[in-house]
Amino acid sequence: MATKPTNNPELLKLRDEIDGIDAEIQRLINARAECAQRVAEVKLEARKSGLEDAVFYRPEREAQVLQRVMARNSGPLDNEDMAKLFREIMSACLALEKPVEVAYLGPEGTFTQQAAMKHFGQWAKTKPLLAIDEVFREVEAGAVNYGVVPVENSTEGVVNHTLDTFLNSNLKICGEVELRIHQHLMIGKNTQQKAISRVYSHQQSLAQCRKWLDAHMPHVERIAVNSNAEAAKRVHSEWNAAAIAGEMAAELYDLDIIHQKIEDRPDNSTRFLIIGQQYVQPSGNDKTSLIVSMRNGPGVLFNLLEAFSKHSIDMTRLETRPSPSGSWAYVFFIDFKGHLEEEHVQKAMLEVRERAVEVKVLGSYPMAVL
């Protein structure tokens, strides 16, 4: 395919226009970088006189900038793409002082790496570690500024190991990241769509696509297997079966995706936490995470939840884990909307403390913007 050099006057005019806009964007990005340098100088100066801490990366400030970018966006780039570009601009400006150093649950190429890049941009220095507690230790030791660990996976449920590690750590949650995960229906190269009599997938993935299956494949048998990857592997060698799995599985087992994004909820996602040593100021749109230990007994959970609902606090997640102390007690991991510095949150917290054996605040932090 030979392309010709253009001599279309309309095109040449548009290219000139783009070049002019580019020069202006570039001038402004450098002006922004200069401001960022001056911010760093002012902070260092203020630290000398004890007036200000010299933390360059402020999660709440980043979140506010992105929230504003999305609120004022008029297109044609959509809000998310525009916010991603600003994430990179901020990442590059920040790296002028010192790149943020981030450890994540590796190896490279995992969703957690993707989450780390999504949150900190490509100028962050990322370091893969092979276990969740190694990530915690690296952050605790100060060898990196932040860690990124998975906490909820819509296909595999809660990553309990992350929650349990918080029990013995003083690290704070400084932010959260969400990655959207899509489910696809896929078949082997020799399978005819009409011949499909069963569909394999992990139980949670089948559940996530229940409505779609009811509508489009009501008479096809649904078989739950250990993982989506296993479903894809099976289908590879069966002529009358389909699998529900992600894009990577289709590539790995050379399957054809015949229906894309069949998950019932379009916001199907995996959640990651940013952990660090920093107490994060309110961004205006925050979440708080707690660990609450309760004695075992009738009505305990209701009693706890009532403290929140009384103050109109919107709980977004509750996980129950057996207490590591082994006594007759439970530990609840609770996420709710709001920041510890908001009045109604403080009121609720007082009541929670009255009812609980122990309360540990894991942090208040900006809700995922992107």
Added chain:
Amino acid sequence: MATKPTNNPELLKLRDEIDGIDAEIQRLINARAECAQRVAEVKLEARKSGLEDAVFYRPEREAQVLQRVMARNSGPLDNEDMAKLFREIMSACLALEKPVEVAYLGPEGTFTQQAAMKHFGQWAKTKPLLAIDEVFREVEAGAVNYGVVPVENSTEGVVNHTLDTFLNSNLKICGEVELRIHQHLMIGKNTQQKAISRVYSHQQSLAQCRKWLDAHMPHVERIAVNSNAEAAKRVHSEWNAAAIAGEMAAELYDLDIIHQKIEDRPDNSTRFLIIGQQYVQPSGNDKTSLIVSMRNGPGVLFNLLEAFSKHSIDMTRLETRPSPSGSWAYVFFIDFKGHLEEEHVQKAMLEVRERAVEVKVLGSYPMAVL
């Protein structure tokens, strides 16, 4: 570490200034995206009347934009960081029409994926494939727009498989990407620096760090092993040895990096090719790649090289491979600076054709900008 909300008037003023700049950057990025949309419309219109091809991604145009960005950059962001930001802005604008689809030699997390992202930006749709010829086939079939394959690795030499695949393919080279690779000196957790009596690495890595070793470790024995990863693995269990390897190896075997970036040439890098079906127009700073078959005989190579030097053509690489036809012939892979549409290149090509059995042009394409 608790951070305070700032009430420093200087900081608050700088933040306001940044917010104002951000609003302006955002407006301009959207204006740029609108121009890109109009470019696409004009191209589609022109295609209907047969006046213009409707290729949205033009490698030479992208290279020119980035060259210009780097030439006019005044800092404080350095040229490379600024160009990376523009790569992403172009990637996002292009994706408004249709994201570029790119296959690369996988799995995910490899340097080749990094190269694909570096060249096409994060809005490209990338697809890992497990063999170099699969990448070629996918591009030939039109299932993706471009492929990315490694061609030169400064540690492992030339990737012969890529060169050989070109012999039987009609694909063109549409671009190149370079990734910088750093070498570090690393030791196990129980090793004392004073006790080091030998250093392991791949032979080429030892060669790359020769000057540094001569200067800093003249009496330490240098032992060549199969790969840098093997060197790191050995050192993990030896108390008196060090390894030269990349960052990933240090992480994998839990070694401490005691000296960073000890390679003698700071531009130590790995090179990748962008393959596609497109003939690329001159960008002003291009390379051309050829396969030249020559009969075996005395002075053959000299004869060939003379055709280039006569026209002052700067050859950047020459690889000799046995001809697949099995006759008494050689095949040379040649890269030189210049584009097929430049006059002196055309003159040299005429002479090369006279002296060779066969000449196959793999493409003229923009030199790596970043």
